[in-house]
Amino acid sequence: MIAPKTATVRVDLPGRAYDIHVGAGLVAQAGHHLRPLLRRPRVAILTDETVAQAHLAALEAGLAAQSIEAVSLALPAGEATKSWDGLARATEWLIESRVERGDLVVAFGGGVIGDLAGFAAAIARRGIRFVQMPTSLLAQVDSSVGGKTGINTAQGKNLAGAFHQPVLVLADVALLDTLPEREFLSGYGEVVKYGLLGDAGFFEWLEINGPRLRDGDRDARLEAVRRSCEMKAEIVMRDETEQGDRALLNLGHTFCHALEAATGYSDRLKHGEGVAIGCALAFDLSARLGLCPQEEPSRVRAHLATMGMRAELRDIPGDLPSAESLLALMGQDKKVKDGKLRFVLARAIGEAFVTSDVPPEAVISVLSDSAAG
Numbered sequence: 001m002i003a004p005k006t007a008t009v010r011v012d013l014p015g016r017a018y019d020i021h022v023g024a025g026l027v028a029q030a031g032h033h034l035r036p037l038l039r040r041p042r043v044a045i046l047t048d049e050t051v052a053q054a055h056l057a058a059l060e061a062g063l064a065a066q067s068i069e070a071v072s073l074a075l076p077a078g079e080a081t082k083s084w085d086g087l088a089r090a091t092e093w094l095i096e097s098r099v100e101r102g103d104l105v106v107a108f109g110g111g112v113i114g115d116l117a118g119f120a121a122a123i124a125r126r127g128i129r130f131v132q133m134p135t136s137l138l139a140q141v142d143s144s145v146g147g148k149t150g151i152n153t154a155q156g157k158n159l160a161g162a163f164h165q166p167v168l169v170l171a172d173v174a175l176l177d178t179l180p181e182r183e184f185l186s187g188y189g190e191v192v193k194y195g196l197l198g199d200a201g202f203f204e205w206l207e208i209n210g211p212r213l214r215d216g217d218r219d220a221r222l223e224a225v226r227r228s229c230e231m232k233a234e235i236v237m238r239d240e241t242e243q244g245d246r247a248l249l250n251l252g253h254t255f256c257h258a259l260e261a262a263t264g265y266s267d268r269l270k271h272g273e274g275v276a277i278g279c280a281l282a283f284d285l286s287a288r289l290g291l292c293p294q295e296e297p298s299r300v301r302a303h304l305a306t307m308g309m310r311a312e313l314r315d316i317p318g319d320l321p322s323a324e325s326l327l328a329l330m331g332q333d334k335k336v337k338d339g340k341l342r343f344v345l346a347r348a349i350g351e352a353f354v355t356s357d358v359p360p361e362a363v364i365s366v367l368s369d370s371a372a373g
């Protein structure tokens with residue numbers, strides 16, 4: 001038998017280093033990867049109802065193959081679970097299930113489950129180790145890596161949380177085969193973000209290979225997940241707690257978080273869809289301020305269109321608040337410093353930077369143009 005291809009990326013943080021394994025079939029091999037990390041053969045799995053129905057039995061079998069017992073809790077799927085209620089349920093379940101500090105919590109799901117389970121693991125018994133097993137493209141390329149955990153609050157996205165690094169990430173690209181196309185493309189918004197923020201060569205590779213990736217090519221998917229994780233790991237190793245460079249990973253997110261708040265974290269706009277629109281708007285803003293050539297936003301939009309993705313506010317179904325109200329929502333952004341908004345802008349594709357030197361009128365006019373039509 002030919003061994004399936006896998007790649008490993010190391011997140012080399014002092015005292016908290018961990019591996020990200022990317023490959024097909026990692027769910028079946030979960031026991032093999034988790035066994036050396038366990039003090040006793042028992043794990044607690046936090047997942048959602050959709051993932052549990054599709055993949056939990058396979059994960060339990062992969063763990064049982066190494067005689068690891070699993071208890072599990074499946075929460076409702078969707079962004080609404082990333083809430084105080086969801087956090088209370090997950091944390092109290094861990095405590096009721098007698099999960100000890102020396103045990104492992106397994107976050108088995110997309111970004112919502114990864115962020116929520118990581119936060120619950122960070123606070124239950126003041127900190128339990130956890131493993132990320134991301135099941136969506138978005139979680140595989142982004143949210144499972146780097147230790148940002150948290151929930152949304154009434155005031156906005158991810159406003160309560162903790163930095164809590166996982167001890168291992170297992171990204172099984174075979175799981176992407178069952179993702180609905182909309183879900184896959186939402187994750188692709190984060191993949192494009194990496195090319196746009198720091199690697200023009202990767203963006204060019206996506207321009208060529210994006211459609212293959214969307215259509216299910218395993219090798220192309222593995223490479224996109226590997227390169228995204230590698231780029232994220234490099235940034236996280238330089239700046240774990242976002243004092244500087246890590247804010248680059250927020251390209252598109254200042255717009256996205258305001259749009260998610262404005263659409264009530266509903267199915268009208270998925271996170272990665274908002275990131276893709278936010279990236280297009282960040283390039284518009286950069287061009288409008290004379291920071292990058294006018295052709296760059298058009299190139300970003302052309303690629304999103306090739307992939308069948310939205311790039312404008314007017315593409316979001318239903319009404320949106322005014323540009324001024326969206327700007328006010330951005331005031332809750334975690335990058336705000338001394339009361340001033342900071343944006344991730346770009347000098348070119350692959351050359352992002354952070355600046356607070358952005359006139360509000362320019363933001364309003366970019367938002368208004370994107371909404372009109």
Ligand SMILES: O=C(O)C(=O)C[C@@H](O)[C@H](O)[C@H](O)COP(=O)(O)O
Pocket residue numbers: 142143145146148157158190242246247249250253334
């Ligand atoms: O890991 C990071 O750092 C990121 O900014 C990655 C983002 O893509 C991700 O959505 C993150 O959760 C957003 O972080 P936030 O601090 O802006 O809420």
